[in-house]
Amino acid sequence: MEDGRTAPRKKLPPPASGRAPAQSAGPDEVYAESEIFRYDCPILLLGAFTHMKRFMILVCGIFQNIAASAASKYIGNYSIDIGGGDAMSAVHLHILPSGKYAVTYFGGMQTGVWQELPNGKLQLQQDHDPVYFYVYARQNSALKDSIKFNFDNCAEGSAKVAFAAKKGFSNTLRPVFSPDGRRYSEGNEVSLPASEVTALYLLENNEFKKKLHEAERPRTLDNLLYSFPVDKKYNDYKIILNKAASQQPSNYVGEFVDGNLLLYGTGPYPETINCREKRELREEERKELEEMMQVYGGRYGSQAQATEHANDGPVKVVYQRLKGTTQAVNLGAVTFIKPLFPAEAPADSR
Structure with a gap:
């Protein structure tokens, strides 16, 4: 039932096999009037509530991850120091509240997903598609x-x-x-x-x-x-x-050191990248980046x-x-x- 109350028990004829269907109910079926609630059997009722509990834990976990991403200290724009000094050598890292990131540079974009690890460090995983x-x-x-x-x-x-x-x-x-x-x-x-x-x-x-x-x-x-x-x-x-x-993705773990975000490469790219000049990510920038990532980035x-x-x-x-x-x-x-x-x-x- 949608309000969480137990449905009235009814005496209904069992299915032809003499037992409830073997297929377990999905999350949507738990909230609908499913077959599980129609049988006068405490074990089946317990199974239904177990499915509900697992589903609610999953939903709560998803929202917690979203909330944690939205409140993370890492969200913002950064300038990446690669030398050069002209506009064509400018590289920027954008960490978005959605759990995605983008590296923009002259003529291109690299995208991926990020998360804040339990130890407080940042993890970046580049999108990669092995199809030519x-x-x-x-x-x-x-x-x-x-x-x-x-x-x-x-x-x-x-x-x-x-x-x-x-x-x-x-x-x-x-x-x-x-x-x-x-x-x-x-x-x-x-x-x-x-x-x-x-x-x-x-x-x-x-x-x-x-x-x-x-x-x-x-x-x-x-x-x-x-x-x-x-x-x-x-x-x-x-x-x-x-x-x-043909290339392996670039993955990094980062942390703040003396006010700058340092990224340590893992796998085939072990270099350290210095991200400096953090500034706030404005809403119009976020929308524009999300649109660009759909066109130019990732898979x-x-x-x-x-x-x-x-x-x-x-x-x-x-x-x-x-x-x-x-x-x-x-x-x-x-x-x-x-x-x-x-x-x-x-x-x-x-």
């Missing part, structure tokens, strides 16, 4: 008999792509961008006839990065071929390379948004995430052909 490629799609009414592919985060030359007209991988891939050019041709989109594409194959292959992170990278990521079907109900595709997939979600320019001004469009498959590929059997987007000559050589 995310593909999103939508129906674009402006496209008639063609399919558009947009590539994001692929300009280092490590991403390889193949568009298949027939089912099956043909062991031929091309770099999305040329790895040896300093300036790339305008745009990162390509349009192909709809009849020529039935599948999309993607591979991340950056030998320099693999050697750089050899000690920490998960071996299961090596030479994985991602395949996605090109569904005819979509004609506008967005392909995103998650560059951080990629089930949707992706983009802004297009129409006659009436900018319009937001939504892409749906597509499910793909992965398989190991023998790079020795793969032929790499010319890049999809060749590099232009450097501007000073013209």
